[in-house]
Amino acid sequence: MNKIQMITPLVEMDGDEMTRILWQMIKDQLITPFVELKTEYYDLGLLHRNETRDQVTVDAANATKRLGVAVKCATITPNKQRMEEYPQLTEMWKSPNGTIRSILDGTVFRAPILIDSIHPVVKNWKEPITIARHAYGDVYKSVDMYTTEPGTCTMTFKGESGEEKTLLVQKVDGPAVWQGAHNKEKSIRSFARACFQYAIDTRQDLWFSTKDTIAKIYDGQFKRVFEEEFEKTYRAKFEELGITYFYTLIDDAVARVIRSKGGFIWACKNYDGDVMSDMVSTAFGSLAMMTSVLVAPDGTTEYEAAHGTVTKHYYKHLKGEATSTNPMATIYAWTGALRKRGQLDGLEDLVSFADKLEKACVETLNDGIMTKDLVGLVDQDFHATAVTSAEFIAAIRGRLEAKL
Numbered sequence: 103m104n105k106i107q108m109i110t111p112l113v114e115m116d117g118d119e120m121t122r123i124l125w126q127m128i129k130d131q132l133i134t135p136f137v138e139l140k141t142e143y144y145d146l147g148l149l150h151r152n153e154t155r156d157q158v159t160v161d162a163a164n165a166t167k168r169l170g171v172a173v174k175c176a177t178i179t180p181n182k183q184r185m186e187e188y189p190q191l192t193e194m195w196k197s198p199n200g201t202i203r204s205i206l207d208g209t210v211f212r213a214p215i216l217i218d219s220i221h222p223v224v225k226n227w228k229e230p231i232t233i234a235r236h237a238y239g240d241v242y243k244s245v246d247m248y249t250t251e252p253g254t255c256t257m258t259f260k261g262e263s264g265e266e267k268t269l270l271v272q273k274v275d276g277p278a279v280w281q282g283a284h285n286k287e288k289s290i291r292s293f294a295r296a297c298f299q300y301a302i303d304t305r306q307d308l309w310f311s312t313k314d315t316i317a318k319i320y321d322g323q324f325k326r327v328f329e330e331e332f333e334k335t336y337r338a339k340f341e342e343l344g345i346t347y348f349y350t351l352i353d354d355a356v357a358r359v360i361r362s363k364g365g366f367i368w369a370c371k372n373y374d375g376d377v378m379s380d381m382v383s384t385a386f387g388s389l390a391m392m393t394s395v396l397v398a399p400d401g402t403t404e405y406e407a408a409h410g411t412v413t414k415h416y417y418k419h420l421k422g423e424a425t426s427t428n429p430m431a432t433i434y435a436w437t438g439a440l441r442k443r444g445q446l447d448g449l450e451d452l453v454s455f456a457d458k459l460e461k462a463c464v465e466t467l468n469d470g471i472m473t474k475d476l477v478g479l480v481d482q483d484f485h486a487t488a489v490t491s492a493e494f495i496a497a498i499r500g501r502l503e504a505k506l
């Protein structure tokens with residue numbers, strides 16, 4: 103069989119622990135036998151990040167900017183416990199995802215993979231709901247304080263021109279808590295552009311919600327920036343594709359989302375997105391079935407799984423046990439990246455390969471062959487067998503070969 107050819111390489115970011123093991127299995131079993139894979143490889147494994155003083159993460163992000171499409175394996179974000187586990191670490195390196203996100207100025211979109219035998223907790227959800235979370239500012243970059251006596255709090259902005267603006271926050275008669283939050287217009291605009299762009303790429307309606315009736319200036323600015331960008335750049339394309347942009351209050355959005363049948367993108371401010379993405383992913387089933395895409399305002403895209411490195415399974419693997427870790431979201435990161443690369447380079451057979459690999463995955467699950475995490479979630483009358491990751495991937499390969 104002739105292998106499918108590529109033109110532009112993908113940026114490949116390798117990672118840590120169990121997902122690094124799955125990464126190699128996926129490449130060896132499901133991709134390189136069929137595709138003449140071209141990648142620019144960056145090893146974001148923790149020890150290599152340490153050896154390069156995290157330069158490798160910056161290089162990988164810049165390569166993504168240059169080449170346009172990346173696929174990333176889950177990586178360890180070191181914390182205190184990891185510093186003890188890996189005594190050779192010279193610094194508590196920052197989250198690679200955070201570094202990449204800030205270099206690409208991107209927005210994260212999370213969408214579940216649905217299968218027939220697992221029903222969302224919300225019965226009427228038939229299509230995936232994609233959450234777009236603004237990943238800058240608000241409470242995540244806020245300052246807060248506690249005061250104990252009666253008094254007055256004001257907020258002052260000092261412009262570089264020398265001009266000042268002061269507002270009374272509140273006068274209090276006893277102990278109180280305070281918070282100062284901000285967002286940048288540039289970041290809000292990038293968020294808006296990434297959302298409109300992704301809606302166009304995936305041909306889905308875009309919903310956006312804030313609390314602009316209460317935070318008239320703060321949330322009002324989010325609403326205005328979205329409207330401006332939509333009118334200026336995206337309305338015509340939306341009309342051509344028959345998709346819509348819809349703004350509503352966050353309360354109304356929550357009610358509508360629950361009653362909806364899914365199939366749209368829900369853009370959320372940072373905190374709303376943090377909370378709602380956990381709610382939506384749990385209601386759809388499993389973290390192991392959640393995909394994640396980082397989209398920059400210029401369309402640069404990085405694909406990954408939403409879950410982490412599955413540490414507990416890795417320690418079993420190191421003891422020689424065959425684990426039943428679910429590779430679905432990581433496989434879909436690869437298919438997402440290959441499809442996008444194929445679309446950009448006009449390679450129909452690469453796009454079709456990505457489609458077939460996803461179909462082979464879903465068929466395998468529909469045939470009742472699945473990893474342990476899913477067996478507990480399927481319908482009662484559905485017969486499912488738990489297999490190891492290697493067996494699951496082999497079953498997918500069989501079905502994929504039959505399609506090629």
Ligand code: NAP
Binds near residue numbers: 178180406407409
């Ligand atoms: P995690 O790796 O997502 O795993 C949490 C638990 O969820 C696992 O112990 C497992 O439950 C279940 N799970 C997650 N993915 C699964 C899969 N593919 N198949 C089967 N079960 C799966 O989160 P964590 O344990 O909090 O974090 C581990 C490391 O990952 C941390 O060092 C963190 O920094 C990193 N992390 C990286 C990313 C990223 O790179 N995008 C994201 C999140 C976390 P059971 O043990 O019950 O089977």
Ligand code: MG
Binds near residue numbers: 380
């Ligand atoms: Mg959360």
